[in-house]
Amino acid sequence: MNAIQKHILGIGLMLAVFAIGSSGLVVITENATRDKIAENERQALLNAINMLITANEYNNDILSDTIEIKPNKQLSTTKPTTVYRARKNEQPVAAIFTVVAPNGYNGKIKLLVGVYQTGTLAGVRVISHKETPGLGDKIDDRKADWISQFSGLGLNKPEPSQWAVKKDGGQFDQFTGATITPRAVIQAIKNALHYFEQNQTDLFKEHDKAPS
Amino acid sequence: MTEQYQTIIRDGLWKNNPALVQLLGLCPLLAVSNTVINGLGLGLATILTLVASNGLVSLFRNHIPDEARLPVFVMIIASIVTVIELSMSAWFHELYLILGIFIPLIVTNCAITGRAEAFAARNPVGPSIIDGLMMGIGFTAILVLLGAMREVIGQGTLFSEAHLMFGENARYFTVIVIDDYRGFLMALLPPGAFIGLGLIVALKNVIDAKHAANVVTHVSPVNSAQPEGQK
Numbered sequence: 001m002n003a004i005q006k007h008i009l010g011i012g013l014m015l016a017v018f019a020i021g022s023s024g025l026v027v028i029t030e031n032a033t034r035d036k037i038a039e040n041e042r043q044a045l046l047n048a049i050n051m052l053i054t055a056n057e058y059n060n061d062i063l064s065d066t067i068e069i070k071p072n073k074q075l076s077t078t079k080p081t082t083v084y085r086a087r088k089n090e091q092p093v094a095a096i097f098t099v100v101a102p103n104g105y106n107g108k109i110k111l112l113v114g115v116y117q118t119g120t121l122a123g124v125r126v127i128s129h130k131e132t133p134g135l136g137d138k139i140d141d142r143k144a145d146w147i148s149q150f151s152g153l154g155l156n157k158p159e160p161s162q163w164a165v166k167k168d169g170g171q172f173d174q175f176t177g178a179t180i181t182p183r184a185v186i187q188a189i190k191n192a193l194h195y196f197e198q199n200q201t202d203l204f205k206e207h208d209k210a211p212s
Numbered sequence: 213m214t215e216q217y218q219t220i221i222r223d224g225l226w227k228n229n230p231a232l233v234q235l236l237g238l239c240p241l242l243a244v245s246n247t248v249i250n251g252l253g254l255g256l257a258t259i260l261t262l263v264a265s266n267g268l269v270s271l272f273r274n275h276i277p278d279e280a281r282l283p284v285f286v287m288i289i290a291s292i293v294t295v296i297e298l299s300m301s302a303w304f305h306e307l308y309l310i311l312g313i314f315i316p317l318i319v320t321n322c323a324i325t326g327r328a329e330a331f332a333a334r335n336p337v338g339p340s341i342i343d344g345l346m347m348g349i350g351f352t353a354i355l356v357l358l359g360a361m362r363e364v365i366g367q368g369t370l371f372s373e374a375h376l377m378f379g380e381n382a383r384y385f386t387v388i389v390i391d392d393y394r395g396f397l398m399a400l401l402p403p404g405a406f407i408g409l410g411l412i413v414a415l416k417n418v419i420d421a422k423h424a425a426n427v428v429t430h431v432s433p434v435n436s437a438q439p440e441g442q443k
Contacts (some may be wrong), residue, residue, distance in 0.1 A: 010277065011277040011279055011280050014276070014277045014280065014284075015277070015280050015283060015284065018276070018284045018287055018288070019287060022287045022288055022290070022291035023291065025291050025295060026291050026294050026295060026298075029294070029295045029298045029299065030298060032302075033298045033301065033302035033303075036302040036303070036350075037301045037302050037305075038297070040305035042303065043305075044305065044309065075415050105437075127377060132248060132397065132401075133400045133401075134366060134395050134400055135364075135395075135397065139388065142373065143373075175276060177395075177397075177440065
């Protein structure tokens with residue numbers, strides 16, 4: 001082996017040593033943090049659910065009492081989503097599931113809705129969106145309380161014709177300079193309520209009998 | 213404090229500021245400087261990464277083969293960023309939920325590779341860490357300044373959403389600078405970032421030019437041989 005080859009081999013070996021060293025560092029950290037991160041994520045999810053339905057309204061392990069639903073046209077979901085079922089003493093209380101507003105101003109708006117057995121909304125939260133900062137992003141509960149007005153409403157409260165922004169003759173405020181965003185959100189919430197009404201019994205079935 | 217450290221501090225904060233002079237790390241700089249809090253968040257995460265990567269690169273500088281140094285830097289930086297992301301998610305989960313989106317952006321910050329290459333690979337660990345810290349603070353200062361400009365012009369507030377970073381009590385940090393402001397959307401969108409950064413760079417150049425002129429008029433009667441600009 002000549003000098004150049006030796007030199008190249010040396011560089012390759014050092015590169016390998018650094019690769020092993022840096023991936024080793026990541027592996028060790030991943031191992032040390034895995035359980036803690038899973039616990040944190042569980043807690044964060046539980047907090048999100050408890051913003052829609054308070055913890056004393058149910059007493060089951062809501063994070064385990066779930067079913068998967070397939071991508072659904074009415075909900076505009078393109079991937080399987082998880083439904084969390086709240087029960088009190090085995091009796092269904094509410095379902096918490098994802099609905100997508102496909103027609104936001106800047107693409108999809110993902111919402112988490114909670115619907116009581118009565119068909120009344122427990123609450124709605126925006127999970128992710130790309131709406132314009134300062135205009136459309138008022139749908140985010142961290143920016144404004146607009147989204148909280150939906151708690152307690154249902155398909156017939158207000159009248160179906162009132163389920164729209166004021167500009168379209170409905171009862172909900174649009175934002176200054178942004179009508180498309182609230183319009184999309186309201187439509188998605190309405191879709192979610194229709195979906196719930198049609199699939200209510202299926203949603204609370206055992207794990208293996210998920211509705212499509 | 214030795215002269216070397218003074219030079220490092222001056223370089224990082226002003227003379228060779230990564231955002232204003234080297235113009236490195238523009239991608240994250242322009243993307244998340246729309247409010248003070250966002251800028252501060254990205255800045256803090258960048259400082260942490262810069263200090264750690266400069267320290268490690270400097271520690272191994274005699275073992276890193278010259279021909280393969282860039283891949284080694286990239287590996288070191290990428291693993292540091294991952295370690296920081298995982299650790300934050302585990303121990304500061306609330307903060308992670310806010311800053312989490314910024315952390316992957318740090319990998320795209322060439323200021324970090326730049327400092328590894330230009331400074332840490334050639335200097336001992338102590339000065340390298342100080343260099344990382346100062347460059348990070350210099351970068352953060354510009355992020356916060358740009359964030360403040362864009363936030364005031366764009367939505368008439370300062371420190372909005374501080375509670376995302378400092379907890380519920382910080383909700384009251386928000387200063388409404390201009391009451392009943394209708395907003396100026398362009399400042400919040402990417403063009404506002406470019407224009408704002410351009411103005412800050414221009415301002416720095418004006419200050420430097422004034423300073424240089426002062427030094428020259430002040431010094432030239434005594435020592436006219438001193439070349440301009442060497443101060």
